[in-house]
Amino acid sequence: MNVINWNTKEILKFSTWLWDERQYSYSLLAMHGICWGLKIGSQLNLKWEDIIDDNGNSKDVLMIDKESEPIKISSFCKELNNMVFRELKPQKSDLIYINYKTKKLIETSNLSKNLQRFSESYLIELYGDDSVAKFEIMKGTTFQLAWVLDMLSSYNYSKKSFIDVGNYIGKKTLKEMIKFVGFEPKEPIEEIKMRFDLIDAQGVQIVQQVRGKLGNKTRFSDFAFIFNE
DSSP: OOOBOOOHHHHHHHHHHHHHTTOHHHHHHHHHHHHHOOOHHHHHTOBHHHHBOTTSSBOSEEOSOSSSOOEEOOHHHHHHHHHHHHHHOOOTTSBSOBOTTTOOBOOHHHHHHHHHHHHHHHHHHHHOGGGGGGBOOOOTTHHHHHHHHHHHHHTTTBHHHHHHHHHHHTOOSHHHHHHHHTSOOBSOOSOOOOOSOTTGGGTOEEEEOOOSOOTTOOOGGGEEEEOOO
């Protein structure tokens, strides 16, 4: 049986499920993952100052380092950053992905184990007990791979898209890229442009719901996400 790779739409659904389960740090990790296509280690090292400016608003561009290509922060991603930063009120020097309840950081040592546990619960709840075996096991590379697969699809899996996207994610040769995605490229096209708005293409929006809040206080649980099914 061929297993199913997680694509950006499925991860968006998974991240909204995580949000409803109040696993906000993992939800944000997943949403940012399919926005930017970063290695999980690079993503976990991000601080609020990397995405929020001096006025407390989302930056337009994310810079990983001086050598890397600037990442344009999409409209939805900016709205998401603004909402979480406003509600969480962290220090700008804080790392982004912390447990909302315990204030502990997401650790790479248990990241894959937790992602597998959450994703299995998600699949069983939405698709039934037998769905777990149909999907690839979720791990630290899953979000980046989903972004990569949708990027390649945008350019009809051309050889040039394999090379350019591979260079962006650190795969130095075509052979490395083919091994990472599990298949070979198709016919070439002329120009490839990195896209960081794949999540926006799902029509995702942040909505605020009234859930018996006390006074004027807003909580993370008052927000939800809707998108095109």
